[in-house]
Amino acid sequence: MDYFLYKNGQLHAEDVAVAEIAKAVGTPFYLYSAATFRRHFRLFEEALAGMDHLICYAMKANGNLAILKLMADLGAGIDVVSGGEYAKARAAGVPGDRIVFSGVGKTPAEMKLALTGGIRQFNVESEPELMALSRVATSLGKIAPITIRVNPDVDAKTHAKIATGKSENKFGIPIAKARAAYQQAAALPGIEVVGIDVHIGSQLTDLAPYEAAFNKVADLTHQLRADGHNIKRLDLGGGLGIPYERSNEAPPLPIEYGEVVRRTVGDLGCEIEIEPGRLIAGNAGILVASVIYLKHGEGRDFLILDAAMNDLIRPAMYEAHHDIIPVVEPVPGTEQSLVDIVGPVCESGDTFAKQRNMAPLQADDLVAFRSAGAYGAVMASEYNARPLIPEVLVEGDQFAVIRARPSFEEMINRDTMPVWL
Ligand code: LLP
Numbered sequence: 289m290d291y292f293l294y295k296n297g298q299l300h301a302e303d304v305a306v307a308e309i310a311k312a313v314g315t316p317f318y319l320y321s322a323a324t325f326r327r328h329f330r331l332f333e334e335a336l337a338g339m340d341h342l343i344c345y346a347m348k349a350n351g352n353l354a355i356l357k358l359m360a361d362l363g364a365g366i367d368v369v370s371g372g373e374y375a376k377a378r379a380a381g382v383p384g385d386r387i388v389f390s391g392v393g394k395t396p397a398e399m400k401l402a403l404t405g406g407i408r409q410f411n412v413e414s415e416p417e418l419m420a421l422s423r424v425a426t427s428l429g430k431i432a433p434i435t436i437r438v439n440p441d442v443d444a445k446t447h448a449k450i451a452t453g454k455s456e457n458k459f460g461i462p463i464a465k466a467r468a469a470y471q472q473a474a475a476l477p478g479i480e481v482v483g484i485d486v487h488i489g490s491q492l493t494d495l496a497p498y499e500a501a502f503n504k505v506a507d508l509t510h511q512l513r514a515d516g517h518n519i520k521r522l523d524l525g526g527g528l529g530i531p532y533e534r535s536n537e538a539p540p541l542p543i544e545y546g547e548v549v550r551r552t553v554g555d556l557g558c559e560i561e562i563e564p565g566r567l568i569a570g571n572a573g574i575l576v577a578s579v580i581y582l583k584h585g586e587g588r589d590f591l592i593l594d595a596a597m598n599d600l601i602r603p604a605m606y607e608a609h610h611d612i613i614p615v616v617e618p619v620p621g622t623e624q625s626l627v628d629i630v631g632p633v634c635e636s637g638d639t640f641a642k643q644r645n646m647a648p649l650q651a652d653d654l655v656a657f658r659s660a661g662a663y664g665a666v667m668a669s670e671y672n673a674r675p676l677i678p679e680v681l682v683e684g685d686q687f688a689v690i691r692a693r694p695s696f697e698e699m700i701n702r703d704t705m706p707v708w709l
Contacts, residue, residue: 290324290571292658294617299656303685306576306615310654313678313689316577316595318665319656320350320690322358322683324572328542329362332564335546341560344388346526347373349565349662350573354681354690356380359568365408367526367563371398378405388523388561390437390487392458399424399432409433411485411523413460418473425478432478435485435523436470438463438508440501444489444527447606453488453501460486463504470517481517483558484508487525490566493539495548498524502552509556522553526563530570532609532659542567566662573661575600575677576615579653580632589627591649596631597638598671600657600664604637612640615654618647629655633672665691675699 291302299306301321309319332343344365347356351373356366357380365386366377377387384406389398392413399421402410412418412434425432439460444451452459461469466484473479488501502524509519528545531537549560577595602608612629624645631638640657649655668676675698679691 289327291321291327292324292574292656297617297619299613299615299617301574301682301687304682304687306574306656307654309680309682309687310576310578310615313680314693315654316575316593316599316677317693318573318575318660318677318679320352320355320569320573320661320679320681322681324661325355325358325568326362328568328572329359329364331542332546332562332568335542336549336560336562337546339550339554339560340558341562342386344386344523344561344563345568346563346565347377348666350569350664351376351666352679352681352690353380354688355569356382358681360386365561367565371395371401374398374402374405384408388563390485390563394421396420396424400428403428403430403432407433409435409482409521409523411435411437412473413437415461415469415472418469418476418479422476422478430478431480433480433482434473435481435483435521436461436466436473437485437487438466438505440486440488440504442488442497442500442504444492444497445494446489446491446527446529447608449606451489453486453497463508466508467511467515470512470515474517481519483519483521483523484512485523485525487523487563488527490527491529492527493529493537495540495544498527498545498548499552502548506553506556509553509558519556520558521561522556522558523561523563524549524553526565526567528564528567530567530659530662532611534611534658568662570659570662573659573664575610575657575660575664577655577657579649579651579655582627582650588643589625591627591629591646593629593631593640593655595640595657595677596633596672596674597635598633598669598674599631599677600640600660601667601669602663603640604635605667610640610660611658612644612646613656613658614647614649615656622647633674670699673699
């Protein structure tokens with residue numbers, strides 16, 4: 289559930305009319321609900337209640353500083369995947385001992401940044417990374433706490449571009465090689481083994497792959513302990529899916545996911561970490577856009593919006609569905625018709641939805657893309673020299689711009705001219 293609801297025929301974010309924000313900020317823009325972010329975080333807290341745990345919000349889903357602070361204030365840890373994300377998490381006030389560092393290609397500079405700034409653990413993804421981390425840590429006179437990300441070879445049954453737990457994916461160390469990798473880790477100076485990490489993919493709508501993966505992690509925990517390793521922490525990754533198409537999707541709830549965690553790894557005496565991103569941020573945000581034109585084509589109508597693929601790439605990149613709703617609620621019984629909903633970018637791929645049933649809309653009307661809070665703003669670009677769109681946060685009856693729209697001048701001035709040109 290989220291806090292984007294129609295009240296008196298007008299879409300609201302919590303207690304603020306979306307149209308009012310559009311008037312103040314201009315479209316397109318991202319709009320987030322603080323209450324929804326908090327609610328989703330608490331769902332995971334409830335799901336893991338009674339188990340020693342830390343919810344490490346995967347900031348790749350939405351890394352705005354205000355969102356990070358909101359999460360940190362709830363006691364969240366943060367999952368980062370780059371030096372930039374680490375620096376942003378710290379800038380938002382997240383203590384180092386609540387930051388886990390994931391990612392398949394951490395550089396020595398990123399390792400140094402985290403080791404000097406403070407880190408909870410590195411989730412190591414290969415033997416060469418293990419050696420590099422040991423070298424960096426030793427040179428700094430530090431010990432790097434690590435888990436090894438194991439690849440359990442389970443099919444997450446999600447979109448191929450966001451599945452990560454099959455042996456054909458680039459992620460983790462094959463679970464069959466894990467014992468050897470842990471042996472190697474234990475022998476390295478500068479490395480301290482603290483646990484095991486696994487992440488099998490994103491937008492999972494079935495719990496069975498989790499059950500299979502976590503059972504393998506439980507078995508590995510016993511083996512590694514027998515080998516003499518101190519396995520005190522299990523990082524189970526993120527990935528729980530959300531309903532993008534509300535009329536016909538009902539993915540498992542955090543509480544059901546929590547039951548799988550409890551059943552598979554709950555009695556190992558380990559601290560449990562999870563790294564949810566999408567479930568916390570996805571339905572806590574919408575993208576608000578205006579209709580520029582309604583164009584009658586050959587046998588089909590096009591609704592041309594002022595938002596484009598550079599602002600929200602998911603439909604173009606993953607054929608992802610986003611519900612798109614009018615900001616003024618259609619009166620019940622309004623007849624709908626089929627339209628293609630597109631942006632102004634010069635590519636056919638700049639299509640948000642094909643043959644979507646919509647109530648009649650005309651130029652200047654506002655629409656909202658639902659489920660746009662995760663992997664929306666963070667994946668945006670300035671393609672076609674379209675400045676990054678603003679982000680706005682609502683809390684009750686107040687709202688604030690948490691990232692302003694750059695002017696053309698600011699965008700242009702980021703390029704620099706060689707002296708010889
Ligand atoms: N932990 C690790 C190691 C990850 O790679 C990811 C996501 C997460 C946690 C968070 O997963 P979540 O709970 O958000 O599903 N851009 C794609 C999604 C890519 C996900 C990459 N990794 C999209 O728009 O669907």
